[in-house]
Amino acid sequence: MTMQTYRQALHDTLRTELLHDESVILLGEEIGIFEGSYKITAGLLSEFGPARVRDTPISEGGFVGAAIGAAMLGMRPVVEIMTINFSLQAIDQIVNHAAKMHAMFGGQVSVPMVIRTPGGGGQQLAATHSQNLEVWYAHVPGMKVVAPATPADAKALLTAAIRDDDPVLFLENLALYNTKGEVPDGEQVGQIGAAAVVKQGRDLTVISYSRAVSIALEVANQLERDGVSVEVVDLRSLRPLDRETVCASVRKTSRAVVLEDDWLSYGVGAEIAATIQEGAFDYLDAPVRRVAAAEIPLPYAKSLETAALPTAADLVKVIGEVLDATRFTR
Amino acid sequence: MTMQTYRQALHDTLRTELLHDESVILLGEEIGIFEGSYKITAGLLSEFGPARVRDTPISEGGFVGAAIGAAMLGMRPVVEIMTINFSLQAIDQIVNHAAKMHAMFGGQVSVPMVIRTPGGGGQQLAATHSQNLEVWYAHVPGMKVVAPATPADAKALLTAAIRDDDPVLFLENLALYNTKGEVPDGEQVGQIGAAAVVKQGRDLTVISYSRAVSIALEVANQLERDGVSVEVVDLRSLRPLDRETVCASVRKTSRAVVLEDDWLSYGVGAEIAATIQEGAFDYLDAPVRRVAAAEIPLPYAKSLETAALPTAADLVKVIGEVLDATRFTR
Amino acid sequence: MTDPHAGVAATAVRQPEPPQIWRDYYQQMSLIRAFELRAAEMYQRAKIGGYCHLNVGEEATVVGLMAALAPRDYLFTTYREHGYALARGMEAGRVMAELFGKSTGVSGGRGGSMHLFDQRLRMLGGYGIVGGQIPPATGAALALTYRGEPGPNAEAVMCLLGDGTTNIGSFHESLNLAALWHLPIVYVIVNNGLGMATTVEHASAEPDLYKRGCSYRMDGVRVDGNDVIAVRDAAREALTRARVEHKPTILEAVSQRLRGHSVVDPARYRTAAETERLRSHDPVHMVRARLIDDGVLDEDSARRIDESAEAQVNAAVAFAEESPDPDVATLFEYAYATPVPNTPHRLPADPVIAGGMAGS
Amino acid sequence: MTDPHAGVAATAVRQPEPPQIWRDYYQQMSLIRAFELRAAEMYQRAKIGGYCHLNVGEEATVVGLMAALAPRDYLFTTYREHGYALARGMEAGRVMAELFGKSTGVSGGRGGSMHLFDQRLRMLGGYGIVGGQIPPATGAALALTYRGEPGPNAEAVMCLLGDGTTNIGSFHESLNLAALWHLPIVYVIVNNGLGMATTVEHASAEPDLYKRGCSYRMDGVRVDGNDVIAVRDAAREALTRARVEHKPTILEAVSQRLRGHSVVDPARYRTAAETERLRSHDPVHMVRARLIDDGVLDEDSARRIDESAEAQVNAAVAFAEESPDPDVATLFEYAYATPVPNTPHRLPADPVIAGGMAGS
Numbered sequence A, B: 001m002t003m004q005t006y007r008q009a010l011h012d013t014l015r016t017e018l019l020h021d022e023s024v025i026l027l028g029e030e031i032g033i034f035e036g037s038y039k040i041t042a043g044l045l046s047e048f049g050p051a052r053v054r055d056t057p058i059s060e061g062g063f064v065g066a067a068i069g070a071a072m073l074g075m076r077p078v079v080e081i082m083t084i085n086f087s088l089q090a091i092d093q094i095v096n097h098a099a100k101m102h103a104m105f106g107g108q109v110s111v112p113m114v115i116r117t118p119g120g121g122g123q124q125l126a127a128t129h130s131q132n133l134e135v136w137y138a139h140v141p142g143m144k145v146v147a148p149a150t151p152a153d154a155k156a157l158l159t160a161a162i163r164d165d166d167p168v169l170f171l172e173n174l175a176l177y178n179t180k181g182e183v184p185d186g187e188q189v190g191q192i193g194a195a196a197v198v199k200q201g202r203d204l205t206v207i208s209y210s211r212a213v214s215i216a217l218e219v220a221n222q223l224e225r226d227g228v229s230v231e232v233v234d235l236r237s238l239r240p241l242d243r244e245t246v247c248a249s250v251r252k253t254s255r256a257v258v259l260e261d262d263w264l265s266y267g268v269g270a271e272i273a274a275t276i277q278e279g280a281f282d283y284l285d286a287p288v289r290r291v292a293a294a295e296i297p298l299p300y301a302k303s304l305e306t307a308a309l310p311t312a313a314d315l316v317k318v319i320g321e322v323l324d325a326t327r328f329t330r
Numbered sequence C, D: 001m002t003d004p005h006a007g008v009a010a011t012a013v014r015q016p017e018p019p020q021i022w023r024d025y026y027q028q029m030s031l032i033r034a035f036e037l038r039a040a041e042m043y044q045r046a047k048i049g050g051y052c053h054l055n056v057g058e059e060a061t062v063v064g065l066m067a068a069l070a071p072r073d074y075l076f077t078t079y080r081e082h083g084y085a086l087a088r089g090m091e092a093g094r095v096m097a098e099l100f101g102k103s104t105g106v107s108g109g110r111g112g113s114m115h116l117f118d119q120r121l122r123m124l125g126g127y128g129i130v131g132g133q134i135p136p137a138t139g140a141a142l143a144l145t146y147r148g149e150p151g152p153n154a155e156a157v158m159c160l161l162g163d164g165t166t167n168i169g170s171f172h173e174s175l176n177l178a179a180l181w182h183l184p185i186v187y188v189i190v191n192n193g194l195g196m197a198t199t200v201e202h203a204s205a206e207p208d209l210y211k212r213g214c215s216y217r218m219d220g221v222r223v224d225g226n227d228v229i230a231v232r233d234a235a236r237e238a239l240t241r242a243r244v245e246h247k248p249t250i251l252e253a254v255s256q257r258l259r260g261h262s263v264v265d266p267a268r269y270r271t272a273a274e275t276e277r278l279r280s281h282d283p284v285h286m287v288r289a290r291l292i293d294d295g296v297l298d299e300d301s302a303r304r305i306d307e308s309a310e311a312q313v314n315a316a317v318a319f320a321e322e323s324p325d326p327d328v329a330t331l332f333e334y335a336y337a338t339p340v341p342n343t344p345h346r347l348p349a350d351p352v353i354a355g356g357m358a359g360s
């Protein structure tokens, strides 16, 4: 075990995979000389050279598409898109091409490409630079979408994503890069398609992913002291979605709240709530509630941005309402 | 009242609005000389000339973005994107620009643009040309998304969309163009943001939109004869979403099934099911079920395509399961 | 109207081609023509669905390009690619079976007319999204730079696109990358004068499309797409530059579409005179007549070639007819290349969680 | 490294500029410099959040362009636009207030540094998505073609973009439309040599960016971005062509970024020598020195100008400081321009349907 930041875990994993497999290459804007907008690739250009760590022009559609073609010939490109907001420039290549090829061409080709990209608001980057659009990719067959919440999961899932033969959208989050956690040493290959119960509890289940998991855990631990036993499920993988782990937890606790950073309507939480009401209907004592971002282009002003984004206080409030609605006595 | 096809209703409405307001212009690929891939704009070029009915190069991002800029200066562009699959080329302009400007610039500008585009599978157009991606746009604040199911609604909602000052994604469907219905004569301005109960019923509510509504009605009428009274809610507007109309219906029937053409996971039906379980929890006798497309890039082969897409038979089967689960006796 | 000869580098006097080469090219052109006409017929008879775009009128371009492309090279095409598939060596039966959506089709019936693919022949797909093939083709060329040194025996990539496709962003982004990174690729613009009903002049502010590499310092050449030898030689030159110098090239082949955009398009936007003019330049008829003039063929041998093409197409249709539809049980077979848990294998009426319904 | 003079059309000997003009330009440059340095300081003091990109080093380009742009013209800029906002006539206080995220900001505090907007001044936005402003600017020019005839008094559009932005698809698609449709627009490429840390040569296969209109038969000119008069005159010429001939133009201003990409970028990728060289070409210092040499200003009057710039910036900061934060009650104020039922006005902890919770 080593204590590491999420950033360091990503960096070390990229380095390990570059060493481990010659066909792994990195592409993206400013990943080389600039060492990455968020410094994930620091030092990799000087260690591996410009052929394996390739700075690209500002052409997301072009270089993501180029990564797809390289992957079709057996390379394992890991592309960095500076933020998920810019992935819209490449989404035709990702969704209409990478996600389609294996099935549409009858299994003759696969696209072992990883797209690393951070989402998230809260940095006062305003409406166009603060989005959480992972639900779009999670909706698309042929894609795999993972959203690690901790440095350890970042390492394990990035390793799995790079070694996987399908296109994987690897969701990071601006607010996670500096967070720390214990990371197991040596090779760790995570399981794409599996969620995890990251805290056991009896009274209520909070389902979350990526950055929001840390808030869910913080709240869970706080409520523990008030005599409420909250279980926390980290989805880890948005596509495939591990419905069974989610429903199994709710069948046990009979209460559920989703905490998500994206907009409420048609967001990730909608699928989770829909899944629970179908998969644990007879066990639910109250409606599944969703704590999500206000539905407005995120304003720059701190006062408005803070009001629009979900917080620990919001989660505590909603958990309280669910408990009250079910006459839970502390 | 006149009996018209969905195509004719769209055509006549575009013509009426071109006559009604000088600032209305049409842009799109092949809408002029070719008269539209699906002939919606037949005759409009010769009547209104190339300045008002403008053929564009194959540059979805460019001409949708140009429509946004024209709208910022007070024009009312109505853009045709040949199918929603190609809207991915323009999605940065739609979502990061059109949907953001009014709020991000503090209300100083608005973008009165309509994007008309058909979705839908079932035509053997294969994986890249058969998608239903409306849920992506419905997720985005700043957008309005309407999905008329009948010629009458097509007329009323297209009129409303063109006269609305916000960007509206107007969802059509390849399978709807030749369908017929009664269309009221004279000016009809529909209500964006409102759903409608299109068939009254007591025992179960089917919620649907666009093409799938006709299947829901067909099934409802068939089951009526078997002594099952099915209510059908046509969402009409995906954003804003009229949750109250949906929940009010389910509070009455206590059973709900969603019929949607898109993929199940993170699709439109997820939000509907999530909404119902929260807004009608105490009234639900069984889980909300979703009938949706199989989650696979849609194959070309007819045998596989048919198996992957929802049918009336699928809806009948699922309704039956919901009734049985609630010990409904015919 | 694009002049097929404007900007064409005057090529040195040609060596006469051996008769066998000419016969081979004519056989291919005749097969493509017969295949396409039959495909149109089969579409009318509802044996083929979806969209169906034909190479009728482009046979000389197709055969010339495929004659230049080596087996070791990679090919990316558009949705108008039946002829390329045949000339690249796919069996007519398996191509027709793909159009019929049968399990024996080159893409297992999953892709259809627009998505012909053969890993063995290094034809990496037909693509239905305009411009969609350009970035992946460019990336395939990038992959080649990791494989081996430049040289006459190196591999290269050929990427086809239409005239209308030069106006989409992926064209710009990809060509810039190819020039910047010195990639071994040839971008072939098949200029048939139209994108659906839109003329080149109506769509491209620089209608001399071979010049559009100027923004990337990329050389461009134009050839008469009806001249199979000129097309082949220009493509060979460009491929050699790609192999030896890792320099990308634009090759514009001025060709023509004798039919509508797709089988269902009556092309009413074209005048009778224009259609007449095109017919009089039918590349298949021109080559046939010329070979008879030159004594390479006589009426009999030419007819025999056409008949054997017909026979191949008959056999292809028979094979497609007899082939089975894909089994519905295989619907999810290619969901992922690497299987992972919880992959949804759900039919439209299935519950989200197997094990069925709860209820009160 | 781009030679600011390569490709520059030798302009006829210039009329000397009236001293008042020079003083005015220097005042603007001095104000922009003072504003930007203060913005950097305020960012360090956490008064400003998000991203903050400065025009430090680009003042001559900014002032020259804005001197050429008429009040009736429309302006679309990038996220590096504080200087343009000031030179276009926005009050320094309201610009600083926007950077502070205050309700008195030019965009009501909703946009921040990257999204300055003023409908009255026809500055239709800063844009944070690379290339995002190019299609809307092109569409604004399209709208002008419906408004009135071409002529010396017609309106036109100026669209700014950076050197790195010439490689994105929207650049290609938009310029093709502008040339094809004869739109009254000037595309100004502010070539400061870098996109973040990427040089022009590393990003653009044709690094002479003014030539990149070749693919659209669009004229391009390059000017020395440190020469405020040359920039102004070239922009005027291009704007006149837009007004009178409805012909779009590329204008490349070779400029420089004296700071990092944004306030938080230490620009370690630049050598000390390079930084030195740039400093020695600081346009504000150069103009100041020149005006003193020419006797247009003396040390005193120059200092007074700089002091009044400082004073304006002090006042701007004071105004921003005192201005209120946007009221949380106004969060949903601009949800839509046309209100419709069921628009979600929901805070993160609210239920989806007001009227609260059911439960058993």
Ligand SMILES: Cc1ncc(C[n+]2csc(CCOP(=O)(O)OP(=O)(O)O)c2C)c(N)n1
Pocket (backbone or CB within 6 Å): B029, B058, B060, B082, B086, B089, C078, C080, C128, C129, C130, C131, C161, C162, C163, C164, C165, C166, C192, C194, C195, C196, C261
């Ligand atoms: C992104 C996108 N936009 C639009 C279309 C619809 N479409 C299919 S083919 C075509 C015309 C293409 O013309 P060209 O590039 O000249 O090729 P040709 O059909 O003439 O071979 C269009 C507009 C598409 N498939 N993809």
Ligand SMILES: Cc1ncc(C[n+]2csc(CCOP(=O)(O)OP(=O)(O)O)c2C)c(N)n1
Pocket (backbone or CB within 6 Å): A029, A058, A060, A082, A086, A089, D078, D080, D128, D129, D130, D131, D161, D162, D163, D164, D165, D166, D192, D194, D195, D196, D261
């Ligand atoms: C589509 C998109 N991709 C990437 C970015 C991140 N980004 C912001 S500015 C920038 C560099 C732009 O360089 P240039 O066009 O030269 O403008 P400059 O910053 O030099 O003024 C990049 C890559 C973005 N904002 N949008």
Ligand SMILES: [Mg+2]
Pocket (backbone or CB within 6 Å): C162, C163, C164, C190, C191, C192, C193, C194, C195, C196
């Ligand atoms: Mg064409």
Ligand SMILES: [Mg+2]
Pocket (backbone or CB within 6 Å): D162, D163, D164, D190, D191, D192, D193, D194, D195, D196
């Ligand atoms: Mg720059």
